[in-house]
Amino acid sequence: MTSLLNHAKHHEIAFEHLLQNNQCYGWSIIAAFYSSLKYIESALYPVEIEGVAYKSPAQYYNNYVVPKAKEENRIANRHHALIDLVSTKFPEIIADYRALFDMSLNIRYNSDMFNKQNKAKYTDIAHKRFRAIKEFCEVKIAEKTAESGSSSPENLSTVSEA
Amino acid sequence: MAEIIEKIAKSTAWDKYSNEDLKFPADSVLDAWETGKSDGKKEQVEVLKQVLVDNVNAIAEDVVELVGRLNQRQLPVTLALLKLVGINDFTILVGINEDDFLSDKMNDAYTICNEIELSRRHKFTLRFTFVGDDGNLDLDEIKADSYLLIHKLFNKNDQSS
Numbered sequence: 155m156t157s158l159l160n161h162a163k164h165h166e167i168a169f170e171h172l173l174q175n176n177q178c179y180g181w182s183i184i185a186a187f188y189s190s191l192k193y194i195e196s197a198l199y200p201v202e203i204e205g206v207a208y209k210s211p212a213q214y215y216n217n218y219v220v221p222k223a224k225e226e227n228r229i230a231n232r233h234h235a236l237i238d239l240v241s242t243k244f245p246e247i248i249a250d251y252r253a254l255f256d257m258s259l260n261i262r263y264n265s266d267m268f269n270k271q272n273k274a275k276y277t278d279i280a281h282k283r284f285r286a287i288k289e290f291c292e293v294k295i296a297e298k299t300a301e302s303g304s305s306s307p308e309n310l311s312t313v314s315e316a
Numbered sequence: 317m318a319e320i321i322e323k324i325a326k327s328t329a330w331d332k333y334s335n336e337d338l339k340f341p342a343d344s345v346l347d348a349w350e351t352g353k354s355d356g357k358k359e360q361v362e363v364l365k366q367v368l369v370d371n372v373n374a375i376a377e378d379v380v381e382l383v384g385r386l387n388q389r390q391l392p393v394t395l396a397l398l399k400l401v402g403i404n405d406f407t408i409l410v411g412i413n414e415d416d417f418l419s420d421k422m423n424d425a426y427t428i429c430n431e432i433e434l435s436r437r438h439k440f441t442l443r444f445t446f447v448g449d450d451g452n453l454d455l456d457e458i459k460a461d462s463y464l465l466i467h468k469l470f471n472k473n474d475q476s477s
Binding site: 226227228229234241248249252253255256257259260262263264265266272275276279 | 401402403404405409414418419422423426427430440441443445446447448450452453454457458
């Protein structure tokens with residue numbers, strides 16, 4: 155969780171820097187998205203899915219998402235896998251997270267993105283959604299930290315690191 | 317590739333969005349079909365093609381539902397484009413007026429698209445992604461990202477409707 159949280163804070167510093175200096179608003183949205191992603195992962199893991207505990211995002215993806223996708227003849231995608239987890243585990247912030255995901259992914263389709271008169275609107279909404287996600291995750295992380303003294307439930311199997 | 321795109325454009329509510337013979341992610345799947353053809357597995361190939369067309373038809377209905385529900389919330393849709401990621405995997409790019417896209421009204425949009433996506437999950441994977449439409453979307457860039465089919469509701473060149 156600490157490493158994920160360090161990543162979240164790293165991206166957050168970049169986001170705040172670009173925001174305060176009114177620079178590269180497209181990158182500021184992308185930094186806000188990646189910081190949110192890491193805050194969410196920090197709050198989620200270890201996560202329990204169908205009676206199995208996964209310690210990290212990679213472990214969940216490699217041992218649950220990919221085999222399931224193969225079984226169903228579908229294509230596995232890490233971003234979509236996280237969206238599905240947020241949707242079921244943290245529905246309170248799914249709209250904020252998907253909005254940031256879409257903004258960061260699709261901003262390049264706006265052909266006048268460098269000359270936009272309403273850049274502030276983009277960064278304002280990105281900041282608002284980022285704050286909502288961060289504050290939500292900080293509460294969840296505090297709860298997990300408080301519980302960390304207790305061991306895993308006895309009936310919960312775990313996946314060992316590859 | 318061109319063959320299946322033509323089939324979809326003729327038999328569903330989706331039109332060709334680009335006349336260029338562009339490669340896209342489902343190519344690997346479709347290449348496998350062609351291999352199947354050469355191996356004499358024509359029946360299997362035809363079944364897979366029909367599965368794809370059936371899925372694309374179902375998604376066209378989902379778009380109509382999404383557009384209707386968003387209209388009820390004063391979130392008019394400007395564009396709906398389809399990317400074939402695989403036989404069972406699809407992405408829809410949905411254009412929303414930029415001012416609305418940057419408002420809290422989008423929370424409802426994500427709740428609705430989440431519901432529709434989940435309702436299809438037992439059969440195929442459907443993902444909606446939204447873009448703020450300021451009237452200056454780079455359509456060539458979008459086509460290059462494999463959004464090759466446009467819903468008839470938004471095809472301004474459609475002569476049939």
